[in-house]
Amino acid sequence: MIADRTAQISGSDVLLFCTLRNELVRLPYFLKYYRTLGIRHFLFVDNGSDDGSLEYLAKQPDVSVWRTDKSYKRARFGMDWMNWLLRKYAHGHWALTVDVDEFFIFPFCDTRSISALTDWLDASSIRSFAAMLLDMYPKGRIDAETYREGQNPFDIANWFDSGNYMISQNPKFKNLWIQGGPRARAFFADNPARAPALNKIPLVRWDRSFTYVSSTHNLLPRGLNLVYDEWGGEKASGCLLHAKFLNTFAQKSEEELQRRQHYANSHEYRAYNKRLRENPEFWCSWSEKYINWRQLEILGIMSKGNWA
Amino acid sequence: MSVGIVMLVHEPLTRAVEVARHWAEAGCPIVIHVDSQVRPKAHKWFVGALSEFDDIRFCARHRCEWGTWSLVAASQTASQMMLHEFPDVRHVYLASGSCLPLRPVEELRAYLAENPRTNFIESVTTKDVPWTIGGLDNERFTFSFPFSWKRQRFLFDRYVALQRLLGATRRLPDGLVPHLGSQWWCLTRQTLSAILDDPNRAMYERYFRKVWIPDESYYQSLVRLYSDKVESRSLTLSKFDFQGKPHIFYDDHLQLLRRSDCFVARKIWPHADRLYESFLNDPTTTKNRAEPSPGKIDRVFAKAVDKRTRGRAGLVMQSRFPNWDWENGRTAAPYSVFAGFSDLLDDFDQWLAHSTGARVHGHLFHPKRAEFSGGQHVFAGGLPDSAHLRDYNPQALLTNLIWNTRGERQCFQFGPLDNQAIAPFLAADPNVQISVISGAWAVPLFHSNRNFGEIRTVAAQLQKIETEFLEILRSPQTKARARIWSMAEFIEQPMEPLQTVIEEIGPRSGVRLTEAPRIVNLEGFGQFLQNLKNQGMHPHLMGDFPVTLDGEPEKPSGHRPYLVR
Numbered sequence: 001m002i003a004d005r006t007a008q009i010s011g012s013d014v015l016l017f018c019t020l021r022n023e024l025v026r027l028p029y030f031l032k033y034y035r036t037l038g039i040r041h042f043l044f045v046d047n048g049s050d051d052g053s054l055e056y057l058a059k060q061p062d063v064s065v066w067r068t069d070k071s072y073k074r075a076r077f078g079m080d081w082m083n084w085l086l087r088k089y090a091h092g093h094w095a096l097t098v099d100v101d102e103f104f105i106f107p108f109c110d111t112r113s114i115s116a117l118t119d120w121l122d123a124s125s126i127r128s129f130a131a132m133l134l135d136m137y138p139k140g141r142i143d144a145e146t147y148r149e150g151q152n153p154f155d156i157a158n159w160f161d162s163g164n165y166m167i168s169q170n171p172k173f174k175n176l177w178i179q180g181g182p183r184a185r186a187f188f189a190d191n192p193a194r195a196p197a198l199n200k201i202p203l204v205r206w207d208r209s210f211t212y213v214s215s216t217h218n219l220l221p222r223g224l225n226l227v228y229d230e231w232g233g234e235k236a237s238g239c240l241l242h243a244k245f246l247n248t249f250a251q252k253s254e255e256e257l258q259r260r261q262h263y264a265n266s267h268e269y270r271a272y273n274k275r276l277r278e279n280p281e282f283w284c285s286w287s288e289k290y291i292n293w294r295q296l297e298i299l300g301i302m303s304k305g306n307w308a
Numbered sequence: 309m310s311v312g313i314v315m316l317v318h319e320p321l322t323r324a325v326e327v328a329r330h331w332a333e334a335g336c337p338i339v340i341h342v343d344s345q346v347r348p349k350a351h352k353w354f355v356g357a358l359s360e361f362d363d364i365r366f367c368a369r370h371r372c373e374w375g376t377w378s379l380v381a382a383s384q385t386a387s388q389m390m391l392h393e394f395p396d397v398r399h400v401y402l403a404s405g406s407c408l409p410l411r412p413v414e415e416l417r418a419y420l421a422e423n424p425r426t427n428f429i430e431s432v433t434t435k436d437v438p439w440t441i442g443g444l445d446n447e448r449f450t451f452s453f454p455f456s457w458k459r460q461r462f463l464f465d466r467y468v469a470l471q472r473l474l475g476a477t478r479r480l481p482d483g484l485v486p487h488l489g490s491q492w493w494c495l496t497r498q499t500l501s502a503i504l505d506d507p508n509r510a511m512y513e514r515y516f517r518k519v520w521i522p523d524e525s526y527y528q529s530l531v532r533l534y535s536d537k538v539e540s541r542s543l544t545l546s547k548f549d550f551q552g553k554p555h556i557f558y559d560d561h562l563q564l565l566r567r568s569d570c571f572v573a574r575k576i577w578p579h580a581d582r583l584y585e586s587f588l589n590d591p592t593t594t595k596n597r598a599e600p601s602p603g604k605i606d607r608v609f610a611k612a613v614d615k616r617t618r619g620r621a622g623l624v625m626q627s628r629f630p631n632w633d634w635e636n637g638r639t640a641a642p643y644s645v646f647a648g649f650s651d652l653l654d655d656f657d658q659w660l661a662h663s664t665g666a667r668v669h670g671h672l673f674h675p676k677r678a679e680f681s682g683g684q685h686v687f688a689g690g691l692p693d694s695a696h697l698r699d700y701n702p703q704a705l706l707t708n709l710i711w712n713t714r715g716e717r718q719c720f721q722f723g724p725l726d727n728q729a730i731a732p733f734l735a736a737d738p739n740v741q742i743s744v745i746s747g748a749w750a751v752p753l754f755h756s757n758r759n760f761g762e763i764r765t766v767a768a769q770l771q772k773i774e775t776e777f778l779e780i781l782r783s784p785q786t787k788a789r790a791r792i793w794s795m796a797e798f799i800e801q802p803m804e805p806l807q808t809v810i811e812e813i814g815p816r817s818g819v820r821l822t823e824a825p826r827i828v829n830l831e832g833f834g835q836f837l838q839n840l841k842n843q844g845m846h847p848h849l850m851g852d853f854p855v856t857l858d859g860e861p862e863k864p865s866g867h868r869p870y871l872v873r
Contacts, residue, residue: 108558108560111558111559111560112558112559112560113579115579116558116577116579119556119577120556123553123556124549124551124553130626130627132625132626161689161690162689162690162712163688163689163690163691163708163711163712164689164690164691164692164708165625165704165708166697166700166701166704167624167625167626167629167701167704168701169629176626176629178626180704181690182690184692184697185686185690185692185694185697188697189692189694189696189697190694190696191696192694192696192697192700192701193700199626227626227627228626228627228628228629229616229619229627229628229629229630230629230630230631230634231630231631231634232617232618232619232621232628232630232634232636232637233615233616233617233618233619233628234615234616234619234620234623234625234627234628235616235627235628236616236627237625237626237627284686284690285686286686286687286688286689286690286691287690288690300620300623300625300711301625301626302625302626302627303615303619303625303627303628304612304615305612305615305616305627306549306550306612306613306615306616306617307612308555308608308609308611308612
């Protein structure tokens with residue numbers, strides 16, 4: 001424990017939970033983005049950063065940060081840490097669990113705060129909210145432009161794949177399993193089963209009896225995973241814009257490959273590394289340029305459901 | 309000649325204070341009912357914040373719970389106080405703490421002065437409304453509801469089930485016809501006092517106490533007994549979603565609310581600062597005392613309910629994943645599948661694209677790759693042509709393709725060489741038009757330079773696969789519009805099938821269908837089939853082909869394109 005400001009948390013605050021390692025360059029914009037969205041308190045686990053991330057976070061007035069040098073992999077890719085913090089601090093709160101390169105958007109997020117959303121979810125007796133991971137990438141080589149501290153990453157990575165997502169149902173946990181997007185297209189065309197999961201349920205009205213199972217892809221109890229309608233209707237859903245594919249990515253994937261701390265023997269990072277050396281470009285003529293949440297709504301990537 | 313406001317409030321109270329001040333400053337007498345669950349400290353603060361106004365009164369408090377009689381009791385108590393203490397009041401307006409006046413109070417007063425004897429209360433018989441919250445419509449009035457829907461849901465549901473089982477019904481008070489409507493009304497002193505002072509009030513109350521959600525039916529039914537001047541609509545704009553919960557207004561609804569010309573709206577999100585600031589400081593003044601016209605807002609909310617309940621047809625996404633057999637949802641738009649056409653007709657793809665303006669793909673389910681139109685490696689929406697990715701979830705490729713290209717008709721080729729996994733999905737999709745020339749897969753074999761033994765094996769395989777496909781198409785469950793011609797039938801009169809197919813897609817406007825595609829050279833095909841037979845295989849899908857050269861089906865005017873009338 002480095003900085004504990006959890007005493008500031010008050011009854012109806014929406015809380016953000018995040019694990020990170022060496023992400024200093026991303027933090028200023030990340031915090032700014034989520035403060036604007038209406039997050040009242042941030043709870044971080046720093047997994048052995050040596051670039052000053054920890055010190056930076058400890059200085060923030062609305063941040064509590066814990067430090068661990070233990071294995072990310074052994075902690076089930078950080079989820080054990082997150083579940084522990086959630087159980088301890090999120091009970092009775094709406095909790096948003098994201099990575100430092102994930103930016104939550106939801107219907108009307110340009111005009112309504114996150115508490116408008118959570119109030120509405122409360123009124124509708126909804127406990128969990130889906131936000132699929134949407135991989136964003138630049139036009140041209142992903143290392144062409146350097147991301148600077150404080151910059152909106154989507155000034156650089158502002159393209160995405162609009163309609164190549166494959167969905168099936170996970171019979172065990174009842175969650176949807178979504179794969180596809182630029183990573184499946186560029187990295188996993190020969191091995192689709194290995195393509196990373198994009199389904200996420202990052203926003204939950206937490207109860208201490210809840211637990212994330214595998215990343216924020218699914219939870220227990222299983223009812224929390226039923227964020228989709230099976231009778232033709234659309235439930236409200238959002239997106240996590242994924243700012244992973246910036247110039248920082250090549251460096252990061254090299255580092256992660258050496259640390260061997262990632263899921264499925266870091267298979268994903270191996271695939272990236274190989275491909276990145278050849279041609280680090282996702283953009284194609286069918287790529288869609290990001291405008292706003294309404295565009296994603298029209299494209300059918302997220303939905304307003306019955307929120308109007 | 310004035311209007312008095314009866315306000316029902318519960319926590320949070322800060323907005324209620326602002327609104328009460330607004331009414332009071334405009335000279336309206338107010339009687340406020342504060343839910344008895346409001347904590348003493350908050351209540352004290354609330355009363356203190358409004359103490360400067362002489363014409364704000366607080367009535368006796370009830371413990372209010374949604375769906376129960378308590379809400380009616382609260383409005384009765386407050387209304388009685390209003391009628392008693394403010395003898396000048398002519399209309400009583402029932403509002404809540406999360407109601408927001410949109411137009412100047414002066415305009416409301418003028419509007420009511422023009423309609424001095426009119427009761428504004430939505431009041432319709434149960435037959436005429438589709439509000440069936442919790443699956444109850446008329447049963448609201450014929451069953452009794454001693455358990456709380458919110459707190460004792462299990463008992464509530466069991467007790468309803470029991471009454472259904474027993475066929476229980478309650479007797480309605482004589483002369484009473486149950487009516488339903490929005491609980492926010494504006495009644496005249498005459499009507500309201502008639503309801504409250506009725507010698508039979510106790511009898512009606514006994515009945516309505518056990519009705520479910522009586523605040524939507526008590527006044528709405530009784531008003532019909534006492535007044536012949538009922539304008540069946542609420543002056544309060546209040547919309548409900550498919551679960552019967554009120555839609556909430558936010559800052560971004562400002563313009564929509566301004567243009568609605570409604571007097572009052574609910575429910576407003578307590579943190580909608582801009583709405584409160586705008587309407588309380590600068591209400592919408594309308595030049596010619598417009599009638600409320602919430603049409604546009606109605607449409608916005610109706611669309612939202614539709615999206616939640618029916619969704620966008622053909623969309624598969626993170627929060628819409630329809631069950632396999634669910635109707636509204638396989639694919640987003642009509643499309644066409646052709647089997648055998650490109651084997652038998654030269655440049656069929658180009659011809660089809662030219663005559664219809666549709667997007668024509670090759671074999672999307674080809675074993676090597678998805679043959680997108682123009683040989684593209686990636687297509688609309690970022691669909692890759694990788695066979696691995698496609699075969700991982702063939703249905704996703706198809707639904708994505710049709711969704712991504714909404715507005716442009718899609719056509720693709722299909723045949724027994726392709727991955728057949730998509731066939732059951734195709735057959736069950738009412739959006740697809742499938743045209744098959746059966747047996748045409750033999751033509752490329754006929755033209756190939758392979759050993760005959762090999763050809764015979766492949767032919768047997770392909771025939772088996774296509775037979776299975778045709779069986780699926782012919783099954784009674786099939787929803788696809790499938791047309792099947794044997795190759796022999798087709799060759800005999802090729803224009804008729806082509807014409808049918810093209811007409812269904814709709815020819816490109818302005819372009820007349822003048823050219824037919826050319827049939828490939830079939831000289832010796834009859835003998836080829838005979839050879840297969842001689843080798844012990846039975847090629848039956850092609851139909852009857854004579855063996856001899858003379859008997860070759862007539863080729864359309866010696867390979868020249870011909871005109872169609």
